[in-house]
Amino acid sequence: MGRWLKPDVYPLIGAMSLVTGMCAFQLVRNVLLNPDVRISKSNRQSAVLENAEEGEKYSQHAFRRFVSAHRPEVFPAINRFFSESGSK
Known part of the structure; x- marks a missing residue:
């Protein structure tokens, strides 16, 4: 080997x-x-599930909420340094 x-x-x-x-x-x-994946037979019998709140919880998970609260910057400290120093 x-x-x-x-x-x-x-x-x-x-x-x-x-x-x-x-x-x-x-x-x-x-x-x-995933709320759209139905493994058990009882869930597969209904064609349309009324699970909007479960789908919302699945799509808006904790990481997505964390990322949406921040600006899309790679180096925010460097960006602030160069943007604030030029305006003085």
């Missing part, structure tokens, strides 16, 4: 492991939390 696994391949293995983990996380999140 040692001759097949070269150190040059470690970054590729790390990147592929990260991407595979992200995909698995999203799939599990959708199956367990």
Whole structure:
């Protein structure tokens, strides 16, 4: 096994492991939390579910609320430094 696994391949293995983990996380999140996914038979019998509040809770999760409260800047301190120093 040692001759097949070269150190040059470690970054590729790390990147592929990260991407595979992200995909698995999203799939599990959708199956367990998405209001449109119906696993149990009792939920599948109704064609349209009245679950607007559950859908709102799913789409407006904590991370999205956190990001929406901040300005879309990469380096806010640097932006403030250069924008405020020129106006003086």
